[in-house]
Amino acid sequence: MTKQANLYAFPTIDALAAALRAYVISCQDAGLQRHGVFKVAVSGGSLPKTLAQALLAPPSSETDVIKWDKWEIFFADERAVPLDHPDSNYGLLKAELLDKLPEGVAPFKVHTIDPEALEDTQELADRYEQALVQSFASRDSVKLPIFDLLLLGCGPDGHTCSLFPGHPLLRESDAWVAPIEDSPKPPPRRVTLTLPVVKHAVRIAFVATGGGKKEIMKEIFEQGNGLPCALVNEGTGERCSWFVDNAAVEGVSYPRRPFSL
Numbered sequence: 642m643t644k645q646a647n648l649y650a651f652p653t654i655d656a657l658a659a660a661l662r663a664y665v666i667s668c669q670d671a672g673l674q675r676h677g678v679f680k681v682a683v684s685g686g687s688l689p690k691t692l693a694q695a696l697l698a699p700p701s702s703e704t705d706v707i708k709w710d711k712w713e714i715f716f717a718d719e720r721a722v723p724l725d726h727p728d729s730n731y732g733l734l735k736a737e738l739l740d741k742l743p744e745g746v747a748p749f750k751v752h753t754i755d756p757e758a759l760e761d762t763q764e765l766a767d768r769y770e771q772a773l774v775q776s777f778a779s780r781d782s783v784k785l786p787i788f789d790l791l792l793l794g795c796g797p798d799g800h801t802c803s804l805f806p807g808h809p810l811l812r813e814s815d816a817w818v819a820p821i822e823d824s825p826k827p828p829p830r831r832v833t834l835t836l837p838v839v840k841h842a843v844r845i846a847f848v849a850t851g852g853g854k855k856e857i858m859k860e861i862f863e864q865g866n867g868l869p870c871a872l873v874n875e876g877t878g879e880r881c882s883w884f885v886d887n888a889a890v891e892g893v894s895y896p897r898r899p900f901s902l
């Protein structure tokens with residue numbers, strides 16, 4: 642039987658953040674061993690805040706080290722707005738995390754969307770895909786980019802990235818990055834990594850907290866129902882880990898695992 646996604650549930654966000662930090666560092670160290678860099682993509686929503694809590698914490702040991710100069714940060718999805726707009730996922734990550742890094746510390750590269758192409762979401766997606774091509778080698782030589790880690794959120798309807806339930810974009814099998822003009826969650830115009838790219842990552846971590854998530858968590862883990870989050874679970878098995886608080890999985894019958902690396 643294929644191994645299933647790991648569900649790690651914590652009593653508090655503090656406990657979740659500590660485990661998330663250890664997990665991200667282990668993905669970083671594996672990425673550095675593999676190819677000398679750490680390529681990670683992050684979502685918007687509540688994720689940047691929890692991630693910042695995890696990553697800005699003081700190190701607890703000599704191996705608990707974030708090597709920012711080796712990080713290449715991408716966006717799992719981004720809204721078609723200027724980088725300084727309140728809806729920008731880059732802007733959110735910057736405000737929550739990047740601006741709070743100690744002086745002199747910075748990721749090697751943060752890949753934002755190209756603000757010159759905001760008027761045309763297809764062009765915006767194509768340019769972001771080109772940025773991936775440049776980082777992950779030529780589109781002809783690699784079928785799909787392999788991120789070391791994707792850090793994703795889960796919407797109350799079961800969406801992840803900007804991949805929404807029942808949307809035709811879920812069937813995209815060629816593009817690495819796709820535009821969406823009719824996102825049910827505002828703002829409507831966005832770009833997103835496609836499902837094949839999400840499923841191809843070395844590791845995928847979802848972060849979902851709060852009682853508002855428990856109904857959708859039940860559906861994702863008990864029925865699946867073709868929800869985007871469930872498609873990621875089913876397509877990635879044990880490469881996929883969920884970091885949740887107890888409130889988000891109250892009443893969900895799916896085995897929790899004690900967190901370990």
Ligand SMILES: O=C(O)[C@H](O)[C@@H](O)[C@H](O)[C@H](O)COP(=O)(O)O
Nearest residue numbers: 684685686687794795796801802
């Ligand atoms: O830009 C976005 O809209 C996000 O990337 C989106 O996919 C988000 O991660 C989920 O909607 C969960 O958001 P919450 O964590 O705020 O529930």
